[in-house]
Amino acid sequence: MSDLLAIPLKRTLEVDLSTELSKLIDATSFQTASFFKPDILKVVSARNNAITPDLSIDGLVALKKYYTILIQLEKKFPDNQIEFTWFQTLSQKSRGSSHYSLQWETLTIVYNIGCMYSLLALNTSRNSAESLKTSCLYFQNSAGCFMYVLERQETLQTMSVVDNATANALASLMLAQAQECFWFKAVQDKYKDSLISKLSQHIVDLYGKAISDAQKGKLIRNDWTDHLKAKKAYFSAVTYYRMALSLNEKKQFGNAVKALQMALQFINESKLSSQAKFKTVIESSLKEAQRDNDFIYLQQVPSELPSIKPALMVKPSSTSTLLPSIENDVQLFKDLIPIxxxxxxxxxxxxxxxxxxxxxxxxxxxxxxxxxxxxxxxxxxQELITVSEAELSQYQTLLNNLHTNNKNVQTELDKIEQILNDEAFTDNQLRLKHGTLHWVLPESSTINTKYYEKLNTLKGYLGQGSAIDKQTDNFFQSIDKNLITSEIRLPxxxxxxxxxxxxxxxxxxxxxxxxxxxxxxxxxxxxxxxxxxxxxxxxxxxxxxxxxxxxxxxxxxxxxxxxxxxxxxxxxxxxxxxxxxxxxxxxxxxxxxxxxxxxxxxxxxSLKLLDEVKENLNAGTSFYENLINSTSKFYNEVQEYDAARTEERNKLDESLNI
Missing domain, CATH: 1.20.120 (Four Helix Bundle (Hemerythrin (Met), subunit A))
Structure with missing residues (x-):
């Protein structure tokens, strides 16, 4: 429990809020800023306390106090009037970002509240059951804050506090460490080995997700990622070690040997400081289990073990309980004309x-x-108008684009069909090679029907698009282009x-x-x-x-x-x-x-024909955008299906060739 991580607080530049709020009030309110001087000073004081908080409950209170004040400011003032600058502290290089946005400032404070919870969790002794519960709760609170940031910043679009992958990684890391606290309490309380194995499996899953998101993110350092991999490997070893103890109690000695072998494999991958001691325990247990099984029990050691269902004991805390409400707080700028x-x-x-x-x-x-x-x-x-030759040329270009999109989609659909046909052919050849009794994979004809149906549906859509494109071509060619591009001269x-x-x-x-x-x-x-x-x-x-x-x-x-x-x-x-x-x-x-x-x-x-052409072009552009998107997603889906089937065939083919 000593190898836990806390998220460092983001740092910021000082902002002259007194001057900025005063200018804002004078510009947008019927009152003068001097009337609200006490309220302005409260805002300034709250930010000063929040940007350099103590690592304590008081520091957490200061952050939440400033959060409630920001919520009030959002209701009273335009969002894009005051510039705030914050610096990332996760990556090795501290990178700054600035936005004119109260909402961004608020979301950054929520991020720092999540950081503070992680720091408090790490600062808790964890020497007692109560302190373990507190650490576990703080880690879940931290995850809840990071998930709130992730969900909320999607509405801010370009103004992100942290990239989505990193936010997901931080939330998963906090949950993994919360689950770790729960696991440690179970170990101390001598819970059954089967339950402890399930608890540690969930830790493994959470660290796995954190690693995956950290590698996609922009801010997690490599040494942190390596640490997460070491933790994942360590708890994978814990999972199989505890599983082995449980199997031994059930007299499944062959399975227990396999579990200990898996535990040894994973502990060798871990670089934690506690790895060596645990490795000695596993090696000793494996040696004893193999000796007893070879000379006494004579049970077969399986090639693999059934998967372990994780025991989920933690989740991100709801920010409705974490973040304070302003209902019971002192109302600022009460007499200001609100937005x-x-x-x-x-x-x-x-x-x-x-x-x-x-x-x-x-x-x-x-x-x-x-x-x-x-x-x-x-x-x-009076209603008659003409169009320019450049405009007509633009319509011709758009029409050409429709034809190009049609051909591109057709090419993609041909690729998809070829993948499905190749997969079905390969499956059939292997089925002939090994016989239907041994080749137990489901037949391609039974499981890829839905892909062919979707393929035919997309082909149908493409055919409809082609027909409309041809009609649009006919309309465009029927237009008297010289007539509609010439100046109207009527008596x-x-x-x-x-x-x-x-x-x-x-x-x-x-x-x-x-x-x-x-x-x-x-x-x-x-x-x-x-x-x-x-x-x-x-x-x-x-x-x-x-x-x-x-x-x-x-x-x-x-x-x-x-x-x-x-x-x-x-x-x-x-x-x-x-x-x-x-x-x-x-x-x-x-x-x-x-x-x-x-x-x-x-x-x-001719103008009526042109209107119909424009309508068809607008509809066609949207149609092909949707069709291209659907085809691309379907292509990825078929590739994943083909990769999964290939892996299943290879495994089965190898096992049958032994």
Missing amino acids: EVMEYCTAYNERQDEYVEQRVTNPLISLNKLLKESMTTFEIP EPNDPLTNKIKKVMQERNEYIKKTKRKSSEYRVLSKIISSYKNSGTIDFESIFTDHLKYFDEDLRYVNSTKQENKKLIEEIVLKEKNNAPGSAAETKKIERIDPRELYIEDLKY
């Missing part, structure tokens, strides 16, 4: 914009659209009704812009701040409802223009009737073909 109030203002601004959009903007747009849809014999070309319409409708629609568009400007300038912020300062409550719904009455005039305009729309549509209907088949106006229209209408129809058709 929550500003968030209410933002939410109400969004609701106001939505209100104006639904009650004014959208109805006016719909009225204009209704006019356009009613004009079937003549069209206002002004001489029809009085068309000009009248254009003027009305333009007037509505201008009104839409004016109303949006009006809404952006008339906000509810000042009313909410005033209400909050007077009442201290955050129920602003009635204030917002009254605020919206400012737009009643615009609602009346919308209602009036609805009536105007109705009259214009009646005029359109009358004009359509006069231009109906057989009428004099229609006869005159047929006699002179209107090139303007033909031009518009051709342009609209």
Whole structure:
């Protein structure tokens, strides 16, 4: 129990929080910073105590105190205003990292709380049952903090306190050492050897995970990794040694010999200081067990032993019990206008914009659209636009990319199919070689069906993609590219009704812009701040409802223009009737073909095809991204399956060839 590790505290640069918070308050609050001087000094004092804490319970309390203050600061101030710098202490070179983030500072303090728990656990004597329990609890608390950091920093994205692999390694290390405390207590209490073996097996598993993650991480030093490997080997030896004692009690002497052989193998791999003494014990026990079995019991020594089911006795502590709540703490900056109030203002601004959009903007747009849809014999070309040749070239490039992605996926699927076919062929050949009675592995045809089914599904998706790509190609080739890339030149319409409708629609568009400007300038912020300062409550719904009455005039305009729309549509209907088949106006229209209408129809058709091409390109890009991702994951899955089957075949083939 002397070979345990503690995680060193991260170090930081001093921050002039007094100045930074004062500037922040003056910039974002209606009050001045001098009003909150006592609260600012409490924050400064809490950080000073937390960045150089004593290795004691008082030091842990100082860290947790600063944590509660940071939680309050997060609620009161923007996250990205104060810069903090912390240095890693795990790697041989101390590397610094800086972020403008209260959340990052908070998460770093949680990391240091986890470090402090590991230091306290290591500093506990462990000479009594109670001290062992305390160390075990502290190690679990430490693991809980590191797991919290791992889970929480995923939401911070680029602002990580420690890379994920290292965080996982630290959590597993702490749990391994917690389990080690529990194991040591079991040894002292003379628990059954079978149980002690299961306890130590879980230690082995936890050290194994810690090693795996440490090797993937960026910060764990090589000497620490070597130490973890030595601990894993040592407890593997412990597991098999205790297993041997248990098997000996059950008179399974041949199995006991094998267990001691395994124990000796693992103890030879360990470099711990206690290795030599334990090795002597194992060698003595193995020599005696082999002698008794060779001359008395004559039991067969197996080639391998059944796996040992680990006894899981530890887990990461929940941070809901580790990290303090601010409910019972002194509330700082109580009179400061909180960010929550500003968030209410933002939410109400969004609701106001939505209100104006639904009650004014959208109805006016719909009225204009209704006019356009009613004009079937003549069209206002106001909505028509052209595109650049560069834009068309970009679409062609995207289309080429779809074809390339299709070919790449097909290549991957062919590789997958070849792996599955080769695996099935190899299995069949070995089955013919050894016979079905001896070749006991499951037939490939029974276990790889799901892979072929998934392969066929992906092929089906790829076929669908190919069909849509071909359709998109046809659409793109059908576009009159010269027409849609040339400047639109149309004569002004001489029809009085068309000009009248254009003027009305333009007037509505201008009104839409004016109303949006009006809404952006008339906000509810000042009313909410005033209400909050007077009442201290955050129920602003009635204030917002009254605020919206400012737009009643615009609602009346919308209602009036609805009536105007109705009259214009009646005029359109009358004009359509006069231009109906057989009428004099229609006869005159047929006699002179209107090139303007033909031009518009051709342009609209090509633009419609282009819209369909763009939709297909957007959908196709997303489709192939998902398909490539799924194919890649499936390829890895099949490779793992093939590797596992290869290993199983090799082992069985070797055993049958003996």
